[in-house]
Amino acid sequence: MQNIIKDGAVLAADAWQLVRPDAEGQLSVPDAGDVIVPLSAWLAEPERWASRDGRVAVWLASGDEPAELAASLGKLELVAVDFHAFTDGRGYSIGRLLRERYGFAGELRAIGDVWEDHLHYLWQVGFNAFEIKDGKAVEGALAALGSFTDRYQATYREPQPLFRRHRS
Amino acid sequence: MYRYDEIDARIVRERVEQFRDQTRRFLAGELSEDEFRPLRLMNGLYIQRLAPMLRVAVPYGHLSSRQLRKLAEIARKYDKGYGHFTTRQNLQYNWPALEDVPEILSELAEVEMHAIQTSGNCVRNTTTDAFAGVAADEIIDPRPYCEIIRQWSTLHPEFAFLPRKFKIAVSGSEQDRAATWVHDIGLHVVKTDAGEVGFKVIVGGGLGRTPMIGEVIRDFLPTAHLLTYLDAVLRVYNRYGRRDNKYKARIKILVKAMTREAFAAKVEEEWIHLKDGPATLRAADVEHYASFFTDPAYETLEANPAEFTAKLAEDKAFARWVERNTRGHKQAGYRSVVLSLKKTGVPPGDATDAQMDAVADWADQFGFGEIRVSHEQNLVLPDVRERDLFDLWQLAKAAGFATPNVGLLTDIICCPGGDFCSLANAKSIPVAEAIQQRFDDFDYLHDIGDIELNMSGCMNACGHHHIGHIGILGVDKSGEEWYQVTLGGSQGSGASIGKVIGPSFARAQMPDVIEKILSVYVDTRTEEERFLDTVRRIGIIPFKERVYAKHN
Ligand code: HEM
Ligand code: SF4
Numbered sequence: 001m002q003n004i005i006k007d008g009a010v011l012a013a014d015a016w017q018l019v020r021p022d023a024e025g026q027l028s029v030p031d032a033g034d035v036i037v038p039l040s041a042w043l044a045e046p047e048r049w050a051s052r053d054g055r056v057a058v059w060l061a062s063g064d065e066p067a068e069l070a071a072s073l074g075k076l077e078l079v080a081v082d083f084h085a086f087t088d089g090r091g092y093s094i095g096r097l098l099r100e101r102y103g104f105a106g107e108l109r110a111i112g113d114v115w116e117d118h119l120h121y122l123w124q125v126g127f128n129a130f131e132i133k134d135g136k137a138v139e140g141a142l143a144a145l146g147s148f149t150d151r152y153q154a155t156y157r158e159p160q161p162l163f164r165r166h167r168s
Numbered sequence: 169m170y171r172y173d174e175i176d177a178r179i180v181r182e183r184v185e186q187f188r189d190q191t192r193r194f195l196a197g198e199l200s201e202d203e204f205r206p207l208r209l210m211n212g213l214y215i216q217r218l219a220p221m222l223r224v225a226v227p228y229g230h231l232s233s234r235q236l237r238k239l240a241e242i243a244r245k246y247d248k249g250y251g252h253f254t255t256r257q258n259l260q261y262n263w264p265a266l267e268d269v270p271e272i273l274s275e276l277a278e279v280e281m282h283a284i285q286t287s288g289n290c291v292r293n294t295t296t297d298a299f300a301g302v303a304a305d306e307i308i309d310p311r312p313y314c315e316i317i318r319q320w321s322t323l324h325p326e327f328a329f330l331p332r333k334f335k336i337a338v339s340g341s342e343q344d345r346a347a348t349w350v351h352d353i354g355l356h357v358v359k360t361d362a363g364e365v366g367f368k369v370i371v372g373g374g375l376g377r378t379p380m381i382g383e384v385i386r387d388f389l390p391t392a393h394l395l396t397y398l399d400a401v402l403r404v405y406n407r408y409g410r411r412d413n414k415y416k417a418r419i420k421i422l423v424k425a426m427t428r429e430a431f432a433a434k435v436e437e438e439w440i441h442l443k444d445g446p447a448t449l450r451a452a453d454v455e456h457y458a459s460f461f462t463d464p465a466y467e468t469l470e471a472n473p474a475e476f477t478a479k480l481a482e483d484k485a486f487a488r489w490v491e492r493n494t495r496g497h498k499q500a501g502y503r504s505v506v507l508s509l510k511k512t513g514v515p516p517g518d519a520t521d522a523q524m525d526a527v528a529d530w531a532d533q534f535g536f537g538e539i540r541v542s543h544e545q546n547l548v549l550p551d552v553r554e555r556d557l558f559d560l561w562q563l564a565k566a567a568g569f570a571t572p573n574v575g576l577l578t579d580i581i582c583c584p585g586g587d588f589c590s591l592a593n594a595k596s597i598p599v600a601e602a603i604q605q606r607f608d609d610f611d612y613l614h615d616i617g618d619i620e621l622n623m624s625g626c627m628n629a630c631g632h633h634h635i636g637h638i639g640i641l642g643v644d645k646s647g648e649e650w651y652q653v654t655l656g657g658s659q660g661s662g663a664s665i666g667k668v669i670g671p672s673f674a675r676a677q678m679p680d681v682i683e684k685i686l687s688v689y690v691d692t693r694t695e696e697e698r699f700l701d702t703v704r705r706i707g708i709i710p711f712k713e714r715v716y717a718k719h720n
Binding site: 086087088089090092093094096101117118120121122124125137144147148149150151152153154155159160161162163164166167 | 173175178179182183185186190198203206207289316319320322323324325326327328329330395403406407411441445446447449453456457
């Protein structure tokens with residue numbers, strides 16, 4: 001059972017299958033159903049994905065360049081960003097770039113080492129869906145989205161920084 | 169000084185509750201060591217050799233008397249009755265119990281303080297000149313910008329997990345007293361001939377294992393663009409800084425690898441997209457923050473009142489203290505007083521709860537209830553009337569705060585070293601003490617004059633040894649504690665990294681080594697030449713020859 005939170009609620013079911021390369025770097029993509037494939041595969045074989053049955057989404061690793069996906073974003077319902085370790089914060093910048101620079105409006109899902117203590121930040125930079133790591137409580141994660149009721153910075157969720165909203 | 173509004177207070181309270189829950193989950197086994205470590209570090213909680221250490225943020229080194237009393241109370245209640253002021257103007261407790269930390273944070277919140285981002289790979293407490301707002305050589309008061317940066321950096325959602333820690337320092341005066349050249353970002357507030365205020369932006373300085381002086385990536389950044397530009401720098405660093413090797417993860421390594429020009433170009437490229445966005449500062453925004461840093465109600469006084477000059481003439485010890493431990497003030501009739509935390513036998517930077525309470529009282533009695541922490545690990549009373557200095561001196565003497573050694577050899581900057589720190593190669597506190605004991609003759613110290621001796625217990629350089637005129641570094645030689653000496657480092661304008669003079673020494677040799685180094689200076693100095701100037705003029709060879717000379 002996947003633990004997916006989307007737009008502040010736990011999803012009862014989620015059709016997306018995440019496709020990660022195996023130990024040899026090979027991808028085995030199921031013939032049918034909805035899949036999330038790595039950026040490299042998406043860029044390498046456009047015809048394959050266009051003709052496939054089922055929806056296709058893309059996931060980015062933390063070192064990937066979101067600009068490479070910019071041209072495809074209009075076609076994608078979902079983009080995922082992988083946090084291979086929660087301490088690798090590159091995905092936060094990727095999230096903002098996808099939303100703010102490239103205008104992605106679909107589902108932006110955080111995958112990998114994702115659990116409650118980072119969700120409020122992830123939400124602020126534009127993620128609206130979180131695949132909670134195995135073994136981590138989903139209820140706690142839901143609650144953690146509301147850890148902070150305000151913030152100082154200009155973010156994707158609140159483009160006006162605090163000093164513009166409440167001060168001077 | 170800045171005062172929280174309802175929103176600042178709420179954010180800090182929410183952070184306390186978040187941390188309380190994280191601690192609870194860790195103690196209940198729901199968070200592993202590895203998971204909890206980055207979370208606790210982001211809240212200033214280290215596990216040291218003997219106990220946890222909690223680092224409390226003192227925003228740009230500013231404290232009110234009320235806050236200092238609270239720090240004293242916490243030291244009494246949750247620690248062993250003392251705290252340690254650090255080179256980044258913060259305060260550390262060496263002995264809190266992990267279980268108590270949420271409560272400590274909650275008490276800190278009552279006085280508008282916290283431990284947010286005092287450690288971890290995030291933007292740390294912004295530092296500045298301890299004499300900001302009162303220094304005679306100040307061009308622009310840096311504090312409103314420090315506060316703007318403090319707010320911007322606090323819980324910034326994009327930059328909580330950087331490749332490595334990130335330190336910003338701001339200077340607004342002619343003389344740089346904030347070590348801006350050895351920070352990840354150093355900002356100099358500047359004013360153009362046309363009166364426009366902005367910043368010179370220095371990036372990629374730092375100490376640690378690979379010490380570097382920063383590079384200027386922008387000569388003038390108009391104030392309006394401060395935050396969007398910082399966002400651009402941080403984003404470039406966040407995305408491209410190395411994460412494979414923590415020793416190569418600081419921004420300085422990225423700047424070096426890319427070259428200054430390429431790094432600056434990359435920042436500009438990113439900034440184009442952010443420039444003029446909602447985080448652009450309008451004049452009214454800056455004024456809002458500046459309104460917290462207006463001058464207190466200074467009296468109109470004459471400089472050097474008669475009762476003050478009379479005391480100076482009749483009491484040599486007082487005169488010496490005034491000369492070393494007070495500084496000129498922009499307001500006539502006032503001076504800033506440095507309370508030395510470098511008394512022989514006390515670890516540099518340590519202060520007891522009773523001392524903190526006393527300083528808070530003096531701040532109320534003689535000043536406007538304000539205290540500063542200097543990065544040299546002393547406390548500063550920024551505004552004291554000259555006519556009150558004699559009274560203050562007597563109180564400070566009684567409380568062990570009036571060692572007239574500010575800026576002298578025994579005003580040592582020193583990290584906690586092997587007595588506390590698990591990363592240490594060697595102890596640093598006993599070496600500082602041995603040096604202080606050897607050089608206890610104030611006539612000699614005054615004759616030697618301005619000199620900075622900085623010491624770290626390992627190459628992490630928490631004691632800024634690279635930028636000490638004399639630097640001492642603890643090294644490990646097959647399990648034994650040894651000390652390497654560098655000469656010629658300096659902070660401030662014309663910052664430089666010291667040069668190693670040769671093989672390291674045993675602890676017992678250190679006072680002799682320092683004595684020999686000083687003797688070369690005394691023998692070769694020209695009149696009016698400071699130690700650093702002599703080192704720069706003659707190089708390290710003469711020092712090396714004297715120190716390593718074989719006895720006959
Ligand atoms: C248990 C206590 C401490 C630990 C484990 C610790 C750890 C470290 C480490 C690992 C670095 C190197 C970072 C790098 O180069 O990337 C460092 C640097 C530094 N630390 Fe500490 N530290 C401790 C206490 C202190 C104290 C007490 C102070 C102030 C007195 C301090 C101030 C600094 C400063 C100023 C640097 C400068 C180097 C730089 O940022 O470039 N630290 N510390
Ligand atoms: S310099 Fe080394 S020994 Fe000293 S506090 Fe830093 S990490 Fe510890």
